[in-house]
Amino acid sequence: MATTNVARDDATGHLGRPRIVNEMSIQVATVNGSGSQSSNTVLLRAIFQMGVPVSGKNLFPSNIAGLPTWYTIRANKDGYIGRKKEIDFLVAMNPETAQDDVMSLDAGASVVYDGPLALDKLRSDLIFYSVPYDKLVAAVCPEAKLRKLVKNMVYVGVVAQLLTIDMAEVAKAIRKQFATKAKAANLNLAAAQAGFDYAKTNLEKRGVFYIERMNKTAGKIIIDGNSAAALGCMFAGCTVVTWYPITPSSSLVETMIEYMKEYRIGPDGKATFAIVQAEDELAAIGMVIGAGWAGARSMTATAGPGISLMSEFAGLAYYAEVPGVVWDIQRVGPSTGLPTRTSQGDLLSTAFLSHGDTKHLLLIPCSVTECFSMAQEAFNLAEQFQTLVFVMSDLDLGMNNWMSDPFEYPTTPIRRGKVLDKKDLEKLGGFARYKDLDGDGVGYRTLPGTDHPAASYFTRGSGHNEKSSYSERPEDYENNMERLNRKFETARSFVPRPEISKGTNAKIGIIAYGTSHWGVIESRDQLRSEYGIETDYLRLRAYPFTREVHEFVEQHERIYVVEQNRDAQMLSLLKLDLKPELIARLRSIAHINGLPLDARSVTDELSNMEGK
Amino acid sequence: MATTPAAEPKTNRIGLTVIDYKGGKTTLCAGCGHNAISERIIEAMYDMGVKPERVVKLSGIGCSSKSPAYFMNRSHSFNSVHGRMPSVATGAMLANRNLIALGVSGDGDTASIGIGQFVHLMRRNLPVIYIIEDNGVYGLTKGQFSATADLGSKLKSGVINDLPPIDTCAMAIELGATFVGRSFSGDKKQLSTLLKAAVAHHGTVMLDVVSPCVTFNDHEGSTKSYKYVKDHEETLQEINFVPHFEEISVEYDPGSTASVTMHDGSHLQLRKLEEDYDPTDRIRAIERLIRAHDAGEVLTGLFYVNTKAPSFIEMLNMVDEPLAMLPESQTRPGREALEAAMEELR
Numbered sequence: 033m034a035t036t037n038v039a040r041d042d043a044t045g046h047l048g049r050p051r052i053v054n055e056m057s058i059q060v061a062t063v064n065g066s067g068s069q070s071s072n073t074v075l076l077r078a079i080f081q082m083g084v085p086v087s088g089k090n091l092f093p094s095n096i097a098g099l100p101t102w103y104t105i106r107a108n109k110d111g112y113i114g115r116k117k118e119i120d121f122l123v124a125m126n127p128e129t130a131q132d133d134v135m136s137l138d139a140g141a142s143v144v145y146d147g148p149l150a151l152d153k154l155r156s157d158l159i160f161y162s163v164p165y166d167k168l169v170a171a172v173c174p175e176a177k178l179r180k181l182v183k184n185m186v187y188v189g190v191v192a193q194l195l196t197i198d199m200a201e202v203a204k205a206i207r208k209q210f211a212t213k214a215k216a217a218n219l220n221l222a223a224a225q226a227g228f229d230y231a232k233t234n235l236e237k238r239g240v241f242y243i244e245r246m247n248k249t250a251g252k253i254i255i256d257g258n259s260a261a262a263l264g265c266m267f268a269g270c271t272v273v274t275w276y277p278i279t280p281s282s283s284l285v286e287t288m289i290e291y292m293k294e295y296r297i298g299p300d301g302k303a304t305f306a307i308v309q310a311e312d313e314l315a316a317i318g319m320v321i322g323a324g325w326a327g328a329r330s331m332t333a334t335a336g337p338g339i340s341l342m343s344e345f346a347g348l349a350y351y352a353e354v355p356g357v358v359w360d361i362q363r364v365g366p367s368t369g370l371p372t373r374t375s376q377g378d379l380l381s382t383a384f385l386s387h388g389d390t391k392h393l394l395l396i397p398c399s400v401t402e403c404f405s406m407a408q409e410a411f412n413l414a415e416q417f418q419t420l421v422f423v424m425s426d427l428d429l430g431m432n433n434w435m436s437d438p439f440e441y442p443t444t445p446i447r448r449g450k451v452l453d454k455k456d457l458e459k460l461g462g463f464a465r466y467k468d469l470d471g472d473g474v475g476y477r478t479l480p481g482t483d484h485p486a487a488s489y490f491t492r493g494s495g496h497n498e499k500s501s502y503s504e505r506p507e508d509y510e511n512n513m514e515r516l517n518r519k520f521e522t523a524r525s526f527v528p529r530p531e532i533s534k535g536t537n538a539k540i541g542i543i544a545y546g547t548s549h550w551g552v553i554e555s556r557d558q559l560r561s562e563y564g565i566e567t568d569y570l571r572l573r574a575y576p577f578t579r580e581v582h583e584f585v586e587q588h589e590r591i592y593v594v595e596q597n598r599d600a601q602m603l604s605l606l607k608l609d610l611k612p613e614l615i616a617r618l619r620s621i622a623h624i625n626g627l628p629l630d631a632r633s634v635t636d637e638l639s640n641m642e643g644k
Numbered sequence: 645m646a647t648t649p650a651a652e653p654k655t656n657r658i659g660l661t662v663i664d665y666k667g668g669k670t671t672l673c674a675g676c677g678h679n680a681i682s683e684r685i686i687e688a689m690y691d692m693g694v695k696p697e698r699v700v701k702l703s704g705i706g707c708s709s710k711s712p713a714y715f716m717n718r719s720h721s722f723n724s725v726h727g728r729m730p731s732v733a734t735g736a737m738l739a740n741r742n743l744i745a746l747g748v749s750g751d752g753d754t755a756s757i758g759i760g761q762f763v764h765l766m767r768r769n770l771p772v773i774y775i776i777e778d779n780g781v782y783g784l785t786k787g788q789f790s791a792t793a794d795l796g797s798k799l800k801s802g803v804i805n806d807l808p809p810i811d812t813c814a815m816a817i818e819l820g821a822t823f824v825g826r827s828f829s830g831d832k833k834q835l836s837t838l839l840k841a842a843v844a845h846h847g848t849v850m851l852d853v854v855s856p857c858v859t860f861n862d863h864e865g866s867t868k869s870y871k872y873v874k875d876h877e878e879t880l881q882e883i884n885f886v887p888h889f890e891e892i893s894v895e896y897d898p899g900s901t902a903s904v905t906m907h908d909g910s911h912l913q914l915r916k917l918e919e920d921y922d923p924t925d926r927i928r929a930i931e932r933l934i935r936a937h938d939a940g941e942v943l944t945g946l947f948y949v950n951t952k953a954p955s956f957i958e959m960l961n962m963v964d965e966p967l968a969m970l971p972e973s974q975t976r977p978g979r980e981a982l983e984a985a986m987e988e989l990r
Binding site for chain 2: 251252253254255263266267268269270271272274291295296298301302303304305306308310311312314315316317318319320321322323324325326327328329330344345348352438439441442445446478479480481482483484485487488489490491492493494501502
């Protein structure tokens with residue numbers, strides 16, 4: 033009988049412990065391809081609908097079906113949405129990993145498990161809830177072949193009951209999830225209800241975690257970074273998208289295809305865009321460059337291996353000065369690495385992608401909001417500076433669900449940069465493509481097809497003079513390279529500025545970027561409350577670095593650079609830029625296990641390095 | 645002495661002189677076949693009355709890929725990276741569907757480093773005129789064999805090629821190119837005619853033009869020398885091209901002549917030199933190419949033409965105006981679109 037589930041050690045059980053409301057992490061361990069993604073999304077949305085800030089992170093294998101996958105939902109009343117290291121509530125559905133999953137929990141955590149797994153024998157310091165899934169699902173799902181998919185919805189009901197999540201919100205989330213499939217919606221509703229009813233009748237709540245209604249999600253949206261980027265690119269006026277499928281970037285373009293079909297096809301059925309699946313990443317970037325050269329707002333999305341392949345073309349775009357936008361949804365390298373885990377490991381190689389003296393503009397979003405807004409900045413900067421702009425997202429940002437304020441409609445018009453048209457040429461008579469008329473290092477270009485005899489110029493990756501003619505003259509080469517450097521220096525004042533947050537008289541500064549932000553902001557609060565360590569914080573949003581970065585380092589005795597790679601890549605980039613006497617102030621906190629950075633890891637390491 | 649008034653320069657149907665189609669001075673070797681091809685391109689574009697500003701010249705890396713600098717200075721040009729011109733050309737055509745893309749490549753640039761992009765360009769039937777200036781060797785690196793070198797062909801150093809050649813025409817036909825032929829840089833009439841017909845075609849034109857390398861591959865024992873090609877050339881048809889803006893003056897006997905109506909209304913008349921050769925039959929075309937290799941022939945002519953297949957640009961169903969020129973009002977959806985997208989995410 034299920035009611036025999038009794039905590040083995042009351043000292044670590046619920047008795048006498050205070051309730052913990054809207055502050056917990058729930059981990060669901062399943063097998064990939066089993067439909068658990070729908071269940072997890074429903075659970076996430078139900079909590080969100082109750083007004084509780086929430087985030088979901090999918091830890092999945094590079095595989096289609098049959099391998100372990102974990103989904104972590106974090107609910108946090110204070111709005112921390114980074115990964116939490118400790119698991120408070122485990123839903124153990126995968127027999128293969130169940131034992132390890134249970135053994136890795138901290139004492140006092142709760143475990144909901146499939147009855148036959150008998151996990152309650154493993155430890156005496158956890159709270160166990162046994163659920164007879166097969167029996168429950170058989171009762172609500174007559175079709176045997178569907179049971180595997182519906183089974184996972186049963187735990188949603190169980191968890192809802194145990195954590196006091198409102199079943200009405202679960203039902204609403206199920207209807208949203210299966211909006212176009214009435215039969216599936218009804219089956220799943222029944223499964224969730226069966227789990228809820230079972231838990232209500234048979235399981236005695238002994239954990240301390242509760243979800244209660246609050247009002248911190250009103251008006252907010254839930255979206256993944258890749259979808260946000262897709263929307264951003266669409267509203268940026270992107271017209272040409274080329275791609276080669278690669279995890280974790282594929283969903284960016286796939287979502288974009290859906291959005292573009294919905295919003296960028298005219299009443300006559302004609303598209304104001306072209307999206308082409310290329311034969312490889314070399315072709316994808318080649319098409320971006322061809323299209324950018326001919327005047328389209330062009331982009332591609334890829335991950336580290338694709339970036340490596342694009343290297344030669346990236347140098348061409350830098351040297352021949354062709355605009356384009358490249359999204360790098362970073363995953364763990366080197367080589368194939370861990371294709372489904374997150375990292376910030378492409379910084380250094382992308383900043384200098386290609387041979388010779390090449391360098392590129394990088395934008396680094398930390399949130400879905402910035403995926404949306406930086407998409408627009410990326411296209412504007414690419415055309416303003418006639419160069420590639422790389423947007424350095426990552427798997428955690430790109431593929432996980434994030435809560436956000438709704439995106440704001442762009443307030444600035446699309447900027448196409450220095451382009452001469454027929455009328456300009458009629459006035460000027462001609463032009464020199466690579467002449468620095470304005471002192472900012474940026475020349476004027478014309479687009480192919482411009483109807484004027486003086487419009488054409490010769491674009492080449494070989495040495496050229498101001499008039500874009502082939503040249504091997506030493507002074508032509510040197511002047512051109514110095515001008516390109518001038519252009520890069522100009523860009524410093526136009527790329528997104530860092531975001532700075534001050535503590536109280538802090539002597540210590542933290543520099544981080546991208547998704548490391550979420551762990552860092554929570555860690556700063558932990559450092560203050562647990563160790564009395566005050567910190568200032570600068571979040572980088574672009575490369576090259578702006579003036580504020582130098583000032584920030586000057587203002588602090590020690591700077592901790594927090595990032596998700598082994599070799600302290602951003603710290604290395606900072607070293608190249610900073611005055612020599614400032615370099616010694618930099619210290620690295622590097623996180624490289626492929627999981628999103630959590631606050632606790634930062635707090636532990638920083639406090640340790642501070643001798644606390 | 646009375647001065648004679650200068651004669652009005654001859655102009656084409658859009659009022660341009662042949663000078664308007666010229667390029668810079670060539671830096672290739674004297675006698676290089678590539679220079680002759682540049683001349684034929686100038687002729688064809690002039691004769692067809694193509695506006696130079698509508699043309700984009702694209703190339704990869706190599707001697708051949710330098711040649712766009714030597715014709716049509718009034719056209720934009722892009723000398724890209726080795727073997728990757730097809731992707732750049734594709735991007736340019738996506739951005740501006742009104743352009744006429746002329747790609748110039750070489751046998752190394754196409755058949756070795758660029759074979760991947762070549763294959764996919766052919767497969768897409770992108771509107772582009774893709775010319776291979778084919779001499780069987782790498783010129784800029786001083787004469788190594790390329791992948792189109794024939795079996796048994798000999799380098800100056802005496803090295804014999806012991807691998808079979810890639811027939812770029814057979815590949816192009818199999819993969820989906822819709823206008824495929826081979827010519828010879830020394831055959832003015834045939835090459836000029838094929839190039840004019842290429843301008844009239846909407847889809848991928850693939851022309852492999854044997855173009856001897858006078859410095860590294862024009863000796864006894866080479867199968868890409870002027871002498872070898874002249875001695876072994878087999879011509880499939882006599883080709884007559886009547887552009888859409890001219891009347892058909894000579895009617896041919898339909899029994900001995902295949903007539904093809906091009907996309908722009910031009911006519912291509914192919915007087916058969918080989919009985920029953922049908923240039924719309926892919927299988928026969930490939931079979932004939934294989935037989936030519938076995939017989940040691942340099943087979944030239946129009947091997948395959950298909951005016952029915954949709955081009956890549958047509959398949960994409962884009963607006964008529966080039967994407968590059970669309971105003972913000974057409975490329976940035978309104979506020980209500982963003983609001984609708986946000987609502988779905990709440």
